Each structure stands twice: as structure tokens, then as C-alpha cells.
Amino acid sequence: MKILTANRLTDGIAVWYADGGWAETVDHADLAHDKAAEDRLEAIGAKAYAANEVVDVNLIDAEVVNGVVQPVRLREKIRAAGPTIRNDLGKQAARAA
Amino acid sequence: MYRYDEFDHDFVQARVAEFSDQVQRRLAGEITEEQFRPLRLMNGVYLQLHAYMLRIAVPYGTLNGKQLRMLGHVARKYDKGYGHFTTRQNIQFNWPALSDIPAILADLASVEMHAIQTSGNCIRNVTADHFAGAAADEVADPRPYAEILRQWSSVHPEFSFLPRKFKIAVTGAERDRAAIQTHDIGLHLKKNAAGELGFAVYIGGGQGRTPMVARKIRDFLPEADLLSYCTAILRVYNLYGRRDNKYKARIKILVHETGVEEITRQVEAEWQELKDAELKLPEADIRAIEAYFAPPVLAGRPEGDQAVKLARLDSKGFSEWLDRNVVTHRHPDYAAVTISLKGIGEVPGDASDSQMEAIADIAEKYGFDELRVSHEQNLILPHVARADLKAVYDALVGIGLATANSNLISDIIACPGLDYCALATARSIPIAQEISRRFASLERQREIGELKLKISGCINACGHHHVGHIGILGVEKKGSELYQVTLGGSADENTSVGEIIGRGFSSEEITDAIEQIVETYLGLRLDPQEKFIDAYRRVGPAPFKEALYAGEAKAA
Numbered sequence: 001m002k003i004l005t006a007n008r009l010t011d012g013i014a015v016w017y018a019d020g021g022w023a024e025t026v027d028h029a030d031l032a033h034d035k036a037a038e039d040r041l042e043a044i045g046a047k048a049y050a051a052n053e054v055v056d057v058n059l060i061d062a063e064v065v066n067g068v069v070q071p072v073r074l075r076e077k078i079r080a081a082g083p084t085i086r087n088d089l090g091k092q093a094a095r096a097a
Numbered sequence: 098m099y100r101y102d103e104f105d106h107d108f109v110q111a112r113v114a115e116f117s118d119q120v121q122r123r124l125a126g127e128i129t130e131e132q133f134r135p136l137r138l139m140n141g142v143y144l145q146l147h148a149y150m151l152r153i154a155v156p157y158g159t160l161n162g163k164q165l166r167m168l169g170h171v172a173r174k175y176d177k178g179y180g181h182f183t184t185r186q187n188i189q190f191n192w193p194a195l196s197d198i199p200a201i202l203a204d205l206a207s208v209e210m211h212a213i214q215t216s217g218n219c220i221r222n223v224t225a226d227h228f229a230g231a232a233a234d235e236v237a238d239p240r241p242y243a244e245i246l247r248q249w250s251s252v253h254p255e256f257s258f259l260p261r262k263f264k265i266a267v268t269g270a271e272r273d274r275a276a277i278q279t280h281d282i283g284l285h286l287k288k289n290a291a292g293e294l295g296f297a298v299y300i301g302g303g304q305g306r307t308p309m310v311a312r313k314i315r316d317f318l319p320e321a322d323l324l325s326y327c328t329a330i331l332r333v334y335n336l337y338g339r340r341d342n343k344y345k346a347r348i349k350i351l352v353h354e355t356g357v358e359e360i361t362r363q364v365e366a367e368w369q370e371l372k373d374a375e376l377k378l379p380e381a382d383i384r385a386i387e388a389y390f391a392p393p394v395l396a397g398r399p400e401g402d403q404a405v406k407l408a409r410l411d412s413k414g415f416s417e418w419l420d421r422n423v424v425t426h427r428h429p430d431y432a433a434v435t436i437s438l439k440g441i442g443e444v445p446g447d448a449s450d451s452q453m454e455a456i457a458d459i460a461e462k463y464g465f466d467e468l469r470v471s472h473e474q475n476l477i478l479p480h481v482a483r484a485d486l487k488a489v490y491d492a493l494v495g496i497g498l499a500t501a502n503s504n505l506i507s508d509i510i511a512c513p514g515l516d517y518c519a520l521a522t523a524r525s526i527p528i529a530q531e532i533s534r535r536f537a538s539l540e541r542q543r544e545i546g547e548l549k550l551k552i553s554g555c556i557n558a559c560g561h562h563h564v565g566h567i568g569i570l571g572v573e574k575k576g577s578e579l580y581q582v583t584l585g586g587s588a589d590e591n592t593s594v595g596e597i598i599g600r601g602f603s604s605e606e607i608t609d610a611i612e613q614i615v616e617t618y619l620g621l622r623l624d625p626q627e628k629f630i631d632a633y634r635r636v637g638p639a640p641f642k643e644a645l646y647a648g649e650a651k652a653a
Contacts, residue, residue, distance in 0.1 A: 009124070011196065012144055012145075013147070014146065014148075052123075056144055073576065074578070075146070075521075078515055078524075079146045083516035083517060084516055084524060084527060085526050086516075
């Protein structure tokens with residue numbers, strides 16, 4: 001399974017494509033289960049990049065754990081949570097609050 | 098320290114205005130990311146995992162209280178309350194919004210700071226011995242020459258699009274604290290038999306995926322020829338350096354592939370064309386720049402001896418800190434102080450906004466308003482009266498920055514690694530923290546003695562692992578972090594590249610492995626005076642390999 005991720009142009013914050021927009025958390029990112037869905041996500045990413053909404057657009061591997069979407073690779077897990085050394089920073093900070 | 102003249106002010110203001118306009122056009126969608134990327138990089142703006150990152154130049158690591166206070170202000174107002182001091186003596190912020198960067202740069206310009214040439218394929222921030230101007234063992238302050246190089250290299254039209262980035266370091270002492278032999282150009286300021294100042298010139302050092310120790314191509318270059326000779330080196334590099342492969346584009350590869358004799362011949366030939374032209378530095382100009390770096394007037398403070406003696410009796414903590422983090426100054430009543438940004442279990446090189454402000458206060462009150470950033474990611478107060486050391490220590494204790502571990506195993510250089518960096522393949526900081534906690538006892542660290550441990554989270558080697566007495570390189574293998582250990586590296590006047598000791602270790606195993614290496618050293622050293630690096634050079638890798646891997650061989 002794949003999901004679409006990028007960084008928002010204005011502030012560089014990591015975002016994931018979900019429900020027709022860019023969400024600040026990965027939890028409910030749109031999942032592509034097949035090649036056709038991946039192509040659809042890629043096209044959405046290319047369009048958002050061209051429209052200067054986001055930069056560094058990537059399709060990444062994901063899985064569903066306990067009903068929420070999670071990236072597979074460590075790099076992407078850290079992007080989705082924040083630095084592992086500072087739980088008060090990044091997405092995990094809002095979650096803990 | 099150096100003060101901007103009118104030209105510098107106008108130049109930095111013009112750059113702030115130019116980049117602010119570029120940011121506005123990018124945000125308005127008038128320029129594309131492909132067009133904007135090189136522009137933002139020239140102004141120190143990267144895109145990392147979580148957000149943008151802004152790297153701010155601290156020329157040759159020198160700054161004053163007002164500037165450090167401004168960095169604290171930037172951390173608080175625009176970032177998340179902290180900054181990270183880097184191995185190029187710079188500082189970087191990990192969370193700025195692109196839309197705030199024009200305002201940040203305007204604030205920085207108000208205290209004579211900027212982010213120019215902190216990235217890109219140009220000549221980067223020139224680094225220098227962090228004890229420059231204070232060290233008892235230097236022939237002269239190397240910073241005036243670093244400043245001359247800064248002025249010459251700033252937006253140099255010929256050298257703004259080099260094959261790859263280019264790094265220069267200068268030391269004024271025999272004992273090299275600026276790691277000059279790991280640089281594209283390393284300059285060792287010295288005096289010849291006639292007592293004239295000049296440089297031994299090294300080229301082609303570097304780390305990354307192909308570590309190389311620089312080669313000396315000239316034993317004595319008169320100071321007046323600094324710019325013409327550096328120009329000759331850069332011309333040869335710019336002309337012949339490889340542009341077909343990013344990983345072979347640094348001057349070290351050119352030196353290696355061309356051969357040091359031939360490249361020296363090319364540089365000397367180019368220099369013959371340049372040496373008597375407009376790049377020759379007039380004596381008056383050198384002395385004028387030097388005047389900016391005139392040391393503060395250090396009044397006699399002979400009461401320091403007695404004050405230190407009494408304070409030692411009074412406080413064991415002070416006594417330990419004095420022995421470890423305070424070094425001899427050229428003036429007997431003064432000392433240079435290392436403020437460790439390596440508290441046990443802390444993130445190497447990080448300082449909070451309030452810590453930066455408090456350090457600025459200390460520098461203003463006790464340190465003649467002078468501060469340095471060291472390439473080892475600590476801060477330095479270069480001139481403190483010995484009579485004031487206890488007050489400085491007490492103030493540092495108050496902000497949690499009095500850890501007495503300078504040059505000990507917990508004084509670790511670590512790159513940001515996979516916790517922040519888009520290029521990293523493994524985390525560095527948590528490994529540094531775990532090792533620091535494992536060796537938390539300062540008594541144990543002192544017993545081990547000087548040991549430079551350096552950690553990189555990818556082969557680009559920003560954490561200088563190749564030249565760590567113990568180096569750790571984090572890589573990704575089969576989806577997990579794996580840590581390779583190198584031993585025997587060094588970045589001083591006897592620079593060497595460490596050797597890989599054997600198979601790598603998982604994140605769970607690596608701290609045990611480091612402890613085993615240290616215990617092996619303790620078991621084989623001739624006496625407590627024999628440092629880790631000296632012992633390693635004497636015995637080689639075999640005993641360490643045996644300690645780490647012998648069990649496996651038998652089991653297999």
C-alpha cells in the first residue's frame with residue numbers, strides 16, 4: 001500500500017494527502033491499494049506541486065495498524081511523528097497534549 | 098572582533114532585500130521550486146524531514162553577546178526554542194517557516210549576521226581554531242586571515258558555481274584544533290626563520306564517502322600571497338574538478354586522481370600568473386584587518402591564583418570543571434573556558450533560547466563580550482580572568498551547562514541524523530545520548546582520559562566519524578539501523594582516517610560494543626598517560642577485533 005506525502009510550501013511542515021486535501025497527520029491518509037490508485041495519487045501530487053502548494057512530493061509505503069495508517073520505513077515514521085529524541089516536537093507533540 | 102564597514106552593511110542589507118523578494122515570489126507562485134531551490138540554498142535554507150532548516154553563518158566561529166542573544170531571540174520567536182551549533186562553527190534552526198525567513202534575516206542583519214554561503218557549491222564559512230586570539234601556543238591570531246578569505250570569497254563571481262562545496266580552515270598553532278587536514282584547503286599560520294608570517298598550505302582533505310587526509314603543497318607561503326595562492330588552487334579545481342559525478346567532485350578526488358606533484362605544479366604555474374597582480378595583499382590592509390581582532394585589554398588580575406585555590410577547596414565540582422574545561426591563556430591571569438553543550442544524555446550542540454541569553458550575559462559580564470563556537474559543537478569564552486572563574490562556573494551551573502567533560506568520551510560530535518536530516522540513513526543523536534548515559538560517571542570518563550568519539554548518520558560524514566578516535570557510522574541495512582565502528586581516526590596535527598573494525602552493530606548492541614572497546618583499551622594501555630589514540634596506534638586493531646568478535650568466530 002502507498003500513501004502520498006509532501007512538505008507544505010509556506011512552512012515546510014510534513015503533510016499527507018487525505019480526503020481531498022493535505023492533512024498534518026498521517027493517520028487517515030488516502031491509501032492506494034493498486035497501481036491505478038497509485039497513479040491517481042501521483043497525479044494529485046504532481047498537480048499540487050505545480051500549483052506551488054507543496055514540495056518534495058513522494059509516494060511512500062504504508063500499512064494500517066489498529067485502524068490508523070502508518071508509514072513503513074523508519075525515515076517516514078520519524079517524519080510522521082517528530083524527532084525520536086524530543087517528544088515535545090513535531091506531530092507527536094500535539095498528540096501528547 | 099570584526100565590525101561591518103559600510104560596504105558590509107550595504108551588502109548584507111541588499112542580500113536580505115533580494116532574498117526576501119525571491120521568497121515572496123516563490124510564495125506567490127511566480128517562481129518554481131526548481132528555480133527557487135538554488136536561491137534558497139545560497140541563503141542557507143534547506144528542506145529537512147519535518148520542516149525547513151536555516152543555517153546561519155558564524156564567521157570563524159566568533160560572535161559577541163548581542164549576536165548570541167539575537168540567536169536566542171530567533172529561536173524563541175520563529176523557531177521552537179532552541180538552536181543547534183554545527184561542526185562548521187555555525188548554528189542551525191530546525192523549524193522556521195519559509196514565510197518567516199525574510200524577517201529572521203532582517204533581525205540577523207541588525208547584529209551583523211547572515212546566512213550567506215552556508216550551503217551551495219561555493220566557498221563555505223571559513224573555520225578557525227576556537228581558541229584563536231587566546232591560545233598560549235599560537236604564533237598569531239588566524240582570524241584576520243579567515244576574515245580576508247571571507248571578504249574575498251563572498252559572492253566571488255568565479256567561485257560561486259564550483260564543482261562542489263569548498264571548505265577552508267585556518268590554525269595559528271602547531272597543535273591543530275581546527276582540523277585543517279580534513280579541509281579542501283587547510284592553512285597553518287606560522288613564522289619562517291626570518292620571523293615573517295606565512296602559511297603551510299594543505300589541499301585535498303575531506304571526509305564524506307571517500308575520506309582523505311590533505312597533502313601539503315607548500316611549506317611556507319608569505320601572508321601577502323594568501324589570496325593569489327588560494328585563487329590559483331581554486332582555478333585549477335574549478336577547471337579540472339569533476340562535474341560528471343557529485344561523489345567525485347570535491348578537490349580531494351582531483352588531487353588523488355591527478356597526483357599531488359602534478360597538481361602542485363599546476364597550482365604553482367597558475368600562481369606565477371597571479372602573484373604579482375592585484376591579489377597581492379598590501380601590508381597596510383592586512384594590519385588594518387588585524388586591528389579589528391585586537392585582543393581586549395587584559396588588565397593584570399594576579400588575585401586569580403589565590404581565588405582559584407580557595408574556590409577549589411570549597412567546591413569539588415568547580416575543581417573538576419577547572420581541570421577539564423579551562424585551558425591556559427597567553428596571559429597568565431586569564432583562561433579560556435569551554436562551555437560544554439554535551440551535558441550527560443543531552444543532544445550534542447543544542448542550546449535553548451534562555452541558555453543562549455544567559456551565556457550572552459556571562460560573556461558580557463566576565464568575558465569581554467567575546468564568544469566562540471567550536472567545531473566540536475561547544476561554546477567558548479576565550480578570555481576570562483582566573484579571578485572570575487568561580488563566578489562563571491556558578492553561572493553555568495545555574496543554566497545546566499557546567500558539565501566537566503571537555504575532550505572526554507561524552508564530548509561527542511554527532512550530526513543531526515535521521516531525527517532531522519533528509520539525507521540521513523540512521524539516527525545519530527540517540528546513540529550519542531545512550532553512550533553519554535552509559536559513561537555518565539565523570540570519574541570513569543576521567544580515568545579513560547582523552548577520547549574523541551564522533552557519530553555520523555550517513556556516509557556524508559557530517560559527524561566526522563572518519564576522524565574520531567572511535568567513529569560510528571549509522572547506515573540502513575534491510576530496513577534497520579546498523580552502526581559501523583571505525584578506530585584510530587584523528588583530526589589534529591597527526592590526522593588519520595579510522596579503520597573499520599568489523600561487522601556493524603544494531604542500535605541495541607552499539608553502546609555495549611563501545612564499552613567493550615573502551616575496556617579493552619583500559620586493559621592494554623601502558624599507563625594512564627597513554628591516550629586511547631596512542632594505544633591504538635601502538636597495538637593496532639587486533640586486540641579490539643578479538644574483544645568484539647572472538648566469541649562469534651568460536652561459536653561459528
